[in-house]
Amino acid sequence: MQPVERLINLVALLLNTPRPLTFEDIRERMPEAYAQEDVNSAKRMFERDKDLLRDHGIPLKVEPTDAWEAEDGYIILPDEYYLPEITFTPEEISALFVAAHTPAEDSAAEEGVRKLLYGADGGILTGLVGGPLATGPDVSGSRLSGVADAIAGQERIRFEYRTARGVVSERHVDPYGLVWRGGHWYVVGTDIDQSEIRSFRLSRFSSDAVAAGEAGRPPEGFRATEHVQAGPWGLGPPATVARVAFSPEVAWWAMSGVPDAEVVRTREDGWVETSFPTTSEEALASWILGLGQDAEVLDPQSLRDELVAQLEDVVAEL
Amino acid sequence: MPSSEGGRPRPAKTAERLRRMLIFVPYLVQHAGTKLSEVARLFDVNEDELTADLNLLFLSGLPPYGPGDLIDVDIEDGRVWIRMADYFARPVRLTRNEARDLYLRAVALAGAPGLAEAPALSGALRKLADALGPDALGPLAERVEAAGSSPAGTMLEAVRRAVADHRRVEIEYHAISSGEITVRRIDPEEVFLAIGNWYVAAWDDRSDQERLFRVDRIRRVTPTRGRFEPRGLAGAGRPLYTPTGEDVEVRLVLHPGARWVAEYYETTSEVDLPDGTLEIVLPAKRLEWVARLMLRLAGEARIVGPEVLKDRVRELVSRTLERYLLTSPDEPSDA
Secondary structure (H helix, E strand, O other): OOHHHHHHHHHHHHHHOOOOEOHHHHHHHOOOOOOOOOHHHHHHHHHHHHHHHHHOOOOEEEEEOOOOOOOEEEEEOHHHHEOOOOOOOHHHHHHHHHHHOOOOOOOHHHHHHHHHHHHOOOOOOOOOOOOOOEEOOOOOOHHHHHHHHHHHOOEEEEEEEEOOOOOEEEEEEEEEEEEEEOOEEEEEEEEOOOOEEEEEEHHHEOOOOEEEEEOOOOOOOOOHHHHOOOOOOOOOOOOEEEEEEEOHHHHHHHHHHOOOOEEEEEOOOOOEEEEEEEOOHHHHHHHHHOOHHHEEEEEOHHHHHHHHHHHHHHHHHO | OOOOOOOOOOHHHHHHHHHHHHHHHHHHHHOOOEEHHHHHHHOOOOHHHHHHHHHHHOOOEOOOOOOOOEOEEEEEOOEEEEEOOHHHOOOEOOOHHHHHHHHHHHHHHHOOOOOOOHHHHHHHHHHHHHHHHHHHHOOHHHHEEEOOOOOOOOOHHHHHHHHHHOEEEEEEEEOOOOOOEEEEEEEEEEEEEEOOEEEEEEEEOOOOEEEEEEHHHEEEEEEEEEEOOOOOOOOOOOOOOOOOOOOEEEEEEEOHHHOHHHHHOOOOEEEEOOOOOEEEEEEEOOOHHHHHHHHHHOOOEEEEEOHHHHHHHHHHHHHHHHHHHHOOOOOOOOO
8 A cells, every 4th residue: 555545544534533533443444554463563654644644734633532531542623624615716816826836946835825726716727817927035935934933923033134234233123014015025023122113124134033032012003014114105195296307218117117196298309297296305316316317306496406416416426 | 556565655755745635636526527737737746647646546535445435536538537535625724834925925926016916916815814814824914014006007917928928029128227218029938026126038039148128117018920939038036137248347335325236236246345335346238327326326336447437427417417407497498
């Protein structure tokens, strides 16, 4: 008998039994599986099978076989084994399938989504209109999993961190949440040494996150996204409505990238005047400068003055 | 069935087979008559392995393993039916790792710019959180989210379709490096997400080599009649810049506020200087984009070399300043 066949039969048996079965019960019902003459070697094989099933997420339980608790038996409780019913629309399951897919190797996410397929309508693959997508190491990885587990387990973490400005130090953080922004994961939590809530980009960790004891709870009403610094059109109330003109070469691209941008008018020379809200004039100035002579801020005047000053700085520093 | 007990069982392979069977069997119980080829694709197993698994399943069931106790497997004309396995009609729950990784990936993709599946993913995330609940996800469902709005309206979907169809397409591309708009024919092979942007790895007809294109810089996609044989091009996890023989070595000193440049662009050298600045070497085929970058860094970076880059920056600054110094904002130059 092949080991896989024995294991499948064991799962079927323990899933169908109304009461816990002792090893002797199991051996009697599956005589070909644990057929060794020596009971101890049969038992050892069963123990290995049991461990393997548990390692792979099968909730095999040990429970007393009767009220006197004289003897222990084994059972898989249907409520603990079976995936709860979830009905996804074909679009939802296809989207999950695309999200979980990793080109290089099999991932836990992919294994998870395969379990969810059972309830979906057939023809899932034909529903994949968009075609496959790939993601790099910034989307997933063991560092992310470790931090997520610390959040779930309410554990304090310790790690080496290099700030955007290049300062390296060891941090102790009670992690409360994870935020995905602009292609990076950030962990948000209380920096113990600073006694304040900060965000840390995972790609700036220079060590793994190590468990460092129990963490405190997040404050009432905590929202992780409120603590992640944003660019020119990040979160929070827009501070300014900016009026910016773009050259014909970059206008289409700028308009597709800026949320809530409106076209005010298109000039005869093809330049497009737009207006849009921004949450940070400083971040906007930097973005506009990077477009060189293809963009001009029209309003507010303070931002115009700032840009001129910065351009003069650039030349002075050369 | 010959016994395999003679040879040492290989536990890793056994476990992998078992896990796979406990997942695809429920699918087949629910979807009678599914094609072997479709099962193979959905569950990423080759058809021979799948057939071997099904033959094994045929011998499994419940004690006393009489004809009425065994799982019934039929394979006919490349399609599969599984009966007498009601207890395998639903799969085992997701492990915590599976639930966590799937949830995190789905949040990230839903927050990526302009993805057509984003609304469906958000719906799926809510259902996952409700159904898997505290058992599998713990507090993660409430503690993980994407921030920032993701502008739509790019050519992402058109490019993905071309990748799926192996369709050669003509694109109008706005190159960041030169600021030029070019029309070129490409064979797109892999769409991937890197530092918050979508890229496509493609064969570029114009330069006759593999190139990476940023999808949001593609202004137009026109399918051609041509199809292509994939060359196995892939971009995920790879450096976004491939050095060329014509690269100029740009040497910059970055003040703390400009250090992100070393994280964002490929460098060939990074040296921490005693005063807290960072000296880097950026390989660049064109200097236009580096000049724009210098404007953006506005005083937070110093050019060590080449000298010609300083000239480019001076030119770019004076052309940009013209807009501000020669016109008042409401009297545009064309008026």
